[in-house]
Structures are given as structure tokens and as C-alpha cells.
Amino acid sequence: MxxxxxxxxxxxxxxxxxxxxxTWAQWQALPPVTREQLGRFSxxxxxxxxxxxxxxxxxxxxxxxxxxxxxxxxxxxxxxDFLDEWxxxxxxxxxxxxxxxxxxxxxxxxxxxxPILIIDPRAPKVTAALAQAAGADTLFILExxxxxxxxxxxxxxxxxxxxFLMLGGGDIGPHVAYLSRTFPQAVLLGRYAASEVEGNPIGxxxxxxxxxxxxxxxxxNTDMHLDIVDPTDGTDVPWAPGAEGDLLVSTPHPAxxxxxxxxxxxxxxxxxxxxxxxxRAYAFAVLGRANLDFVKVQGGQLRVDELxxxxxxxxxxxxxxxxxxxxxxxxxxxxxxxxxxxxxxxxPLDWTQFxxxxxxxxRVGPSFTYAQGVARGWYAPLVCAxxxxxxxxxxxxxxxxx
Ligand SMILES: [Zn+2]
Numbered sequence: 001m002x003x004x005x006x007x008x009x010x011x012x013x014x015x016x017x018x019x020x021x022x023t024w025a026q027w028q029a030l031p032p033v034t035r036e037q038l039g040r041f042s043x044x045x046x047x048x049x050x051x052x053x054x055x056x057x058x059x060x061x062x063x064x065x066x067x068x069x070x071x072x073x074x075x076x077x078x079x080x081d082f083l084d085e086w087x088x089x090x091x092x093x094x095x096x097x098x099x100x101x102x103x104x105x106x107x108x109x110x111x112x113x114x115p116i117l118i119i120d121p122r123a124p125k126v127t128a129a130l131a132q133a134a135g136a137d138t139l140f141i142l143e144x145x146x147x148x149x150x151x152x153x154x155x156x157x158x159x160x161x162x163x164f165l166m167l168g169g170g171d172i173g174p175h176v177a178y179l180s181r182t183f184p185q186a187v188l189l190g191r192y193a194a195s196e197v198e199g200n201p202i203g204x205x206x207x208x209x210x211x212x213x214x215x216x217x218x219x220x221n222t223d224m225h226l227d228i229v230d231p232t233d234g235t236d237v238p239w240a241p242g243a244e245g246d247l248l249v250s251t252p253h254p255a256x257x258x259x260x261x262x263x264x265x266x267x268x269x270x271x272x273x274x275x276x277x278x279x280r281a282y283a284f285a286v287l288g289r290a291n292l293d294f295v296k297v298q299g300g301q302l303r304v305d306e307l308x309x310x311x312x313x314x315x316x317x318x319x320x321x322x323x324x325x326x327x328x329x330x331x332x333x334x335x336x337x338x339x340x341x342x343x344x345x346x347x348p349l350d351w352t353q354f355x356x357x358x359x360x361x362x363r364v365g366p367s368f369t370y371a372q373g374v375a376r377g378w379y380a381p382l383v384c385a386x387x388x389x390x391x392x393x394x395x396x397x398x399x400x401x402x
Contacts, residue, residue: 005024012252012259012261035264043057056073084110088112089138092131094118099199117131143175146167151182163187166189172216173190192286202221203220203284204220218285225252239282244271245269247267250263269285297337297378301365317345318346319346321387324342325340326399331377334378341385343384351385
């Protein structure tokens with residue numbers, strides 16, 4: 001049978017002998033695979049290459065906060081090639097340890113074997129001093145370490161030397177104001193990767209972000225195949241300007257240890273309205289984790305089950321339906337959370353007063369409430385509003401990043 005799939009997918013399907021896929025319709029009918037499903041198998045069962053061909057085995061909770069996930073990483077030699085477009089590395093680089101092996105491979109091939117210094121997240125002061133002493137001009141950093149390391153680098157003068165900065169482990173958008181203030185000379189890029197795809201970029205940056213245009217767009221990494229599906233019924237969404245849906249990642253590259261087929265990474269994406277003229281491809285923005293049960297915030301977590309518990313306490317005035325929408329923005333002192341809780345009232349309600357009561361009841365940590373977070377300047381005051389009429393198929397009782 002003649003295949004009408006692209007060659008990388010033909011190769012991927014051929015390696016999975018139980019699959020009989022030769023058309024787009026058959027490909028699109030394959031059910032997505034979730035992290036929970038993968039987690040039922042050990043990394044040995046998921047690994048298709050001999051252990052001798054495994055570069056590293058990592059345990060990670062990722063940004064989802066779910067239980068640790070053990071995964072084998074194959075040798076993926078092209079994962080940093082996109083950097084060619086952005087910077088010519090000639091001075092020491094400061095980076096998180098997850099990145100350094102791949103970065104080292106890239107630099108060796110690019111003919112720039114510059115020293116790499118590893119960030120010690122427990123010792124930001126030492127990291128900053130080392131960066132300053134070495135004259136580092138590049139920083140690869142993750143969101144949780146950004147403020148502590150960034151502040152120390154600014155204090156000792158190392159931040160002013162940084163010309164290229166890549167932020168992973170979260171959306172760069174809310175941090176752009178801080179980054180451009182702290183690292184005024186740096187080209188700023190977001191990094192979109194995941195341990196399940198062996199640490200490789202899922203998307204490669206289309207643009208450098210600025211305070212005026214803080215939204216990071218990505219193009220699909222050429223080592224991967226990306227599909228978008230409708231969050232409600234799972235049908236395929238064509239790549240078209242403005243299209244939105246949950247991202248599925250397939251990894252046909254032969255050097256991966258655990259190939260993935262239509263893996264639901266858990267992120268919702270939106271295709272840019274205007275196709276990118278520079279890279280001649282569709283660009284997309286990552287809207288955030290889709291249907292997460294909880295979100296890590298300063299001081300703890302916002303959890304769906306805790307919201308449900310709090311909402312139940314007011315069953316006399318509201319039904320059990322809710323949806324919490326949140327944003328994170330830079331307020332000059334740090335990233336501030338702003339949340340709106342949509343509820344279904346049984347009758348007229350004083351929303352302002354009710355929001356205050358909810359904020360005192362809603363726990364973000366074992367003995368820490370939303371209201372206490374507001375008092376510390378971490379969160380904007382909670383807003384409560386009526387839930388819009390139900391739309392067919394929309395899931396309630398969830399957290400949504402907007
Ligand atoms: Zn582009």
C-alpha cells in the first residue's frame with residue numbers, strides 16, 4: 001500500500017509493527033497517548049534502543065508537579081541546531097545541568113568549544129560570582145531559578161554582560177519586563193521542551209521577545225511531528241491561522257530512545273494569525289497547561305479539589321459548578337497571580353463581598369490562604385463573577401490560564 005504520510009512518520013510507523021497506518025485519516029484516528037498511560041510502563045518497557053545507546057536516564061516531575069517520571073534519553077544530535085540563527089557563541093555559557101550535554105554537542109559541532117558553567121540553584125550567589133569571573137555572556141535558565149540567580153547576577157554586575165538568554169520551564173511572557181530590566185543587553189528567547197520528548201525542543205523560537213512584543217512564538221522542531229486536536233472531541237484541527245487546540249507530539253527522529261506517537265503533552269496552543277514570512281512556516285504560541293488539576297503559585301498551589309471543597313461550603317448560595325481563570329503578570333516586584341473564579345449563583349449575590357469570603361477560605365498551602373497571599377502582594381485580590389451559560393461539551397471545575 002502506498003503511504004501518503006510524510007517520510008518521518010512512515011519511518012516511525014514502520015518501527016511500530018503493530019500499527020497499520022498508511023493514510024492521514026488512519027493517523028488522525030489514532031487515540032492520543034497521555035503521560036498517565038505512559039507512566040504505567042517502566043522506562044525499560046518504553047525504551048526501544050539497547051541501554052548502551054541511552055545517553056541518560058532522568059527522573060522528573062516536570063512543571064506539572066505530578067509524580068516523578070523516569071525516562072531514557074537517546075542521543076539526539078540536532079536538538080540545538082536552531083541556535084545557529086540567533087547567536088555565535090564565543091564566551092563562557094552559564095546553564096542548568098539538564099541542558100549542558102546537548103549544548104556541548106552543539107558547540108563542538110559548531111566549532112565553538114566554549115566553557116560551560118552549571119547553575120547551582122541552591123547557591124545563586126556563587127553561580128553569579130562564577131559567571132562574572134568567567135566573563136560569561138550567555139544564560140540558559142529555568143523559571144524557578146530565574147529571580148534568585150538574576151538578582152544576584154545584577155548585584156555583582158554579571159547580568160550586564162549577558163548577550164543571549166533562553167528561559168525554559170515555563171512561559172517567558174510574564175517575565176519579559178524583569179528580563180529586559182535585569183539583562184538589558186540580552187536577546188531573549190523562550191525554550192519549549194519536555195522530558196517526555198527527551199529534553200528536546202518541541203518548538204524552536206520564531207522571534208526574540210521584547211517588552212513591547214512579549215509573546216513567544218515557536219515553529220515545530222523539524223525532528224518532531226506536531227498535530228493539534230480539538231480539546232472537547234479529540235478531532236484533528238488543521239494548521240490554519242488562529243487555530244487552537246491541544247498539542248500532540250510524535251517523535252520520529254531515529255535517535256530517540258522512546259518514540260512517541262500522538263503524545264498529549266498537556267499544552268494548549270494557538271497558531272499565529274499571520275504566517276511567518278521569515279521561516280516560511282506556521283508559528284504557534286503555547287497557551288499553557290490544558291485542564292491541569294492544579295497550578296503552582298508563589299506560596300503553594302491552586303488546586304481543583306480544594307476549589308471544589310471551598311465551593312461546596314457555600315452550597316446554600318451557589319451550585320457546585322465553577323471555573324477559575326488566572327493570569328500571571330509582572331508587577332515590578334515579581335510575578336503576580338490574578339484569578340477570577342466563575343460561579344453559578346442560586347440567587348442575587350454581592351460578588352465583591354463573596355470574593356473576599358472565598359479568598360479567606362481558599363487554601364493555597366496547608367495553612368496558607370489566598371487572602372494571605374494577597375496581603376503579601378503575591379496575588380491580586382480574588383474576583384468572583386457569574387459563570388457564563390454552559391456551552392456544549394465545555395468542561396467545568398477546572399483551572400484555565402488566559
Ligand atoms: Zn518564524
